[in-house]
Every structure is written in structure tokens, then in C-alpha cells.
Amino acid sequence: MVLNKLSYWGSFLCIICFLFSIEETYSQNYDLQIIASEIVTPTNGAEFCNNDNPPLRFKVDNLDSSPDSSLYTDIDINAHSLLATLTLTGANTGVVTRSFNSKGSGSQNPGSTTIATTTYAYFDWPENLSIQNIGTTTITIEIGLLDGFGNEQDSTNNSASIQVSTTLIPSISLISDKESNAVCSTDSGDMLFTVTSTPTAIYYVFYKNEVQVVSSTSTTYSSTIGTLTNGTIIKVQGFNSSGCYAEDTVTVNINDSTPGSIGGDQTICVGDTPTVLTNEDSATVSGSIAILGQYKWQSSLDGSTGWSDVSGATSSTFQPPASPPASIFYRRLVINNNAGLNCEEASNSIQLTVNSLPTAGITAVGLATASSTLASASICGETTVNFNASGGVQYEFFIDNISIQARGSSSNFSTNTLDDTDEVKVIAYDSATATACFDESAVIKFNVTQYPIASISSDVNSNTYCSGENVTFTAGGGG
Numbered sequence: 001m002v003l004n005k006l007s008y009w010g011s012f013l014c015i016i017c018f019l020f021s022i023e024e025t026y027s028q029n030y031d032l033q034i035i036a037s038e039i040v041t042p043t044n045g046a047e048f049c050n051n052d053n054p055p056l057r058f059k060v061d062n063l064d065s066s067p068d069s070s071l072y073t074d075i076d077i078n079a080h081s082l083l084a085t086l087t088l089t090g091a092n093t094g095v096v097t098r099s100f101n102s103k104g105s106g107s108q109n110p111g112s113t114t115i116a117t118t119t120y121a122y123f124d125w126p127e128n129l130s131i132q133n134i135g136t137t138t139i140t141i142e143i144g145l146l147d148g149f150g151n152e153q154d155s156t157n158n159s160a161s162i163q164v165s166t167t168l169i170p171s172i173s174l175i176s177d178k179e180s181n182a183v184c185s186t187d188s189g190d191m192l193f194t195v196t197s198t199p200t201a202i203y204y205v206f207y208k209n210e211v212q213v214v215s216s217t218s219t220t221y222s223s224t225i226g227t228l229t230n231g232t233i234i235k236v237q238g239f240n241s242s243g244c245y246a247e248d249t250v251t252v253n254i255n256d257s258t259p260g261s262i263g264g265d266q267t268i269c270v271g272d273t274p275t276v277l278t279n280e281d282s283a284t285v286s287g288s289i290a291i292l293g294q295y296k297w298q299s300s301l302d303g304s305t306g307w308s309d310v311s312g313a314t315s316s317t318f319q320p321p322a323s324p325p326a327s328i329f330y331r332r333l334v335i336n337n338n339a340g341l342n343c344e345e346a347s348n349s350i351q352l353t354v355n356s357l358p359t360a361g362i363t364a365v366g367l368a369t370a371s372s373t374l375a376s377a378s379i380c381g382e383t384t385v386n387f388n389a390s391g392g393v394q395y396e397f398f399i400d401n402i403s404i405q406a407r408g409s410s411s412n413f414s415t416n417t418l419d420d421t422d423e424v425k426v427i428a429y430d431s432a433t434a435t436a437c438f439d440e441s442a443v444i445k446f447n448v449t450q451y452p453i454a455s456i457s458s459d460v461n462s463n464t465y466c467s468g469e470n471v472t473f474t475a476g477g478g479g
Helices: 008-020 022-026
Strands: 035-041 047-049 057-062 082-090 094-100 119-124 135-145 159-167 171-176 182-184 190-198 203-208 211-216 220-224 233-239 245-251 253-255 261-263 266-269 278-281 295-300 327-336 343-355 361-364 368-370 375-380 385-390 394-399 402-408 412-415 423-429 438-440 444-449 455-458 473-476
Touching: 035 135, 035 159, 171 233, 171 245, 190 233, 190 245, 211 220, 220 233, 261 327, 261 343, 295 343, 361 423, 368 375, 385 394, 385 423, 402 412
Parallel strands: 047 159, 182 253, 266 343, 375 444
Antiparallel strands: 035 057, 057 119, 082 094, 082 135, 135 159, 171 190, 190 220, 203 211, 203 233, 233 245, 261 278, 295 327, 327 343, 361 368, 361 385, 385 412, 394 402, 394 423, 423 438, 423 444, 455 473
């Protein structure tokens, strides 16, 4: 309790009371008064929509005009709980009591819990009002005060009432003329939005991404598809005569995609496996990079008509199969099936060309010509053999699979170092490029006979003999 009006004798008597009986001191029935209660928010006669839940604030004045000097008329609401009973009657009903021990914003003496005599305090109800039912509702606040033992103190003029009304807001629904509100980014024309309301609203306000675009009594709004993007939100608010409104929204699904681009134009040789067709620029689906399953590859023999899907090809790159036709075209589609609407866009196309192989041939001049089967030739050791190659633009010669004349434009090769069982072949290239197609000839296998080493000896020791002596000579190394 606050002792701000205690006289000197009052202080002395209080000390005596404390010495003899603490219980007696705290059980006094103080003549405390809280008068002129006032509801500040909402105001009397206010109109609300049936989805509103307004806050409640009330004002309490301590205006004790004829205090008994022996009593405490300043009110400490921390020591003496302030009780408020809220009663709703009429369209909305209910009774709730709440206890308060702190003051609200705007109170006098904001630094304490005391409501001094001739001052006031604001109190905020801890919950917002629930006035959902349509019609007029009376709101009444009654104020009470408890002492430290829970006994209610005397109070007068402790009730205040106001009336408010609640109006039904329209129930509205917004739809578009497109299934699932979805279109492809390549579509043209308009998208139409239509609103219905119960009861009928007196006017409507349309918004595109929270920017107002139309305000009229019309129940429709039309927008060019080209001005919409994926995720655009169209909102409408329908107002009744009291200014209450309801709203609904439609989210536009624009299946906007970019096909990106592919690379991999290539010329290969018969029998080669093409290299992977590359992703030069990733496709996008509604602003995000396309992923596995959002791609589809197609092939065509002329690059303009007859495009057909390649089974199982659903990634950003594609490995063409081996043994393709002499010429074939490929392209990549990006698929956007957002909201159940299937939209496809095609990338650039690339051409895959397959060149035939040259037919390599080799001839050992005057000895043998290798075709598709093994050829053979017999020579004596150190015999010079001249070779001619055919079928290409460049040639590379090999002996026993070891290159002995590097790739070049010469189709001739000569050697005198062949050994028995040596095999000679040539690779013919159809161009001078690094990617030239080539063919390997059959081989010519050589049987090489080495020349004998001749020797001679005599029957005379150390080949020294006298004049007139008969000498026998013997030759060796022959066959």
C-alpha cells in the first residue's frame, strides 16, 4: 500500500498497530474508490466487419473528492489487484474477468504502479474482442479492487458501456479462363479473370502483384499473357456499402522456358562412335536451370521435318549411338509441364556426318600386291624392295607394326633391311586432317634368304709350301 497521505499521528498509530498486531493492520477495510471508468477503444457506435477482432482499452480515474485523511486514497494496483469484468450482450455475448497489476501506455505516473488521487491509468485487455456475429453488440466494463487478502474494496461509478455494430463481409471467389491458371510462354492473347461474390459487392479492386490495376463495378479483369510472368499474383477485393471487404487471389502459372543451345556438329568415319553432343547453354524452366527429365532429344534425317523422339534421352547432353546413318540431325527440347500444362521448346539442331573409309592397298614392286588377304614374297638378304601405296591422300608405312615412314603425302617407300618373316603394310588417310578417316592395308610377308659366306683352305700347314710342291685347296660356305 502507498503511504502518501499519512499524517504524523497516522504514522505513529500505524507503528503502534504494527507492534501489537501485524494482521490487524493488513485487514483494514480501506474506503478506496475508483470512479468514472471509460472505454477508450473501440469508440461508441463503431462499425466493424465480421472478420475484425478489435483491441479493447479502458481508462480508470481515481477521483476521490473527499478522502478521509486516515485512509490511503492513492491506489497501488500491484498491491491491490485491479479486477475488470468484460460483458458482451446483443449479437455477441460473453462474460470474462481479468486481473491487472500494471498500467497501459498514456497513463499518468507512468513510472510506477500507483494511480494517485485525481490521476488516471489506461489498461489494455489481454485479448482482442471477438464480435463475429452480425448485428449490434453492447460492450460493458465493470471495475473492482481487491485488498491484499482478496477482499473487494468499496468502489462507485465503476461501470462503462458502448455499442458497436458488426457487418457481414462478402464471400468472393476469383477464377481465370485457363485450366490450372496456366499458359505456355509462347502463347499469345489475353488471360481473363472473373470474380463472384455473395452477397454482391458494390465494387471491386484488382491488383497485379499488389499493384492496383483496376477499380470498378466490373467483375472481370483481362491481362495480356505477354505481360505476365510465372508466379504473378492477381488479387481482387470486393467491398460492401460499409467498406468491409473480402479478397481472393489467383497465382498465374506461366510455363516460361528457354531451350538453351547444344554443340557437337561432327564428321566421323564409318565404324566410329560419335562423341557426346554437348550442353553449350543450359535450358531453363520457369526461371530455374532444367534438370534430368526436363529434356527430350529428337532426331531427323533432313533437319527440318520428321523429328522423332529418342527413347530414354532426357538429360542435357546426349551420346548418339554407334553406326549412325551417313547424315543425321539432332536437337534438344526443354519440357515445362508446370500445373499439368505440357509446354515444349526446341534448341538449335546439329548435324552428324559419317564419311566412308578409304581402301588402302600396298604393292611390293615386281614381287607382290596385298589385298584383303596376306601376300608373300621371297627375296635375298639386303635386296632393295620398292613399295607403292594406294587409296588415300596420305600414307604411313609399317614393318611388323612399327612405323618406319611417318604419315605424309608420299605413296612410295624403299628399304633393303628386310629380315625373314618381316611383314609390311600401309595406312591410307583420306585427308591431311587430324580427324581423317583411314584404312589399314593387308600385309606382305617376306621370306628372306641370306647370301652364303665363302671360304677356302689348303692342306699345307700355315698355307706355306715349297716351289713345285703339290697343294690341295678346299672351298667352303656354299650349298
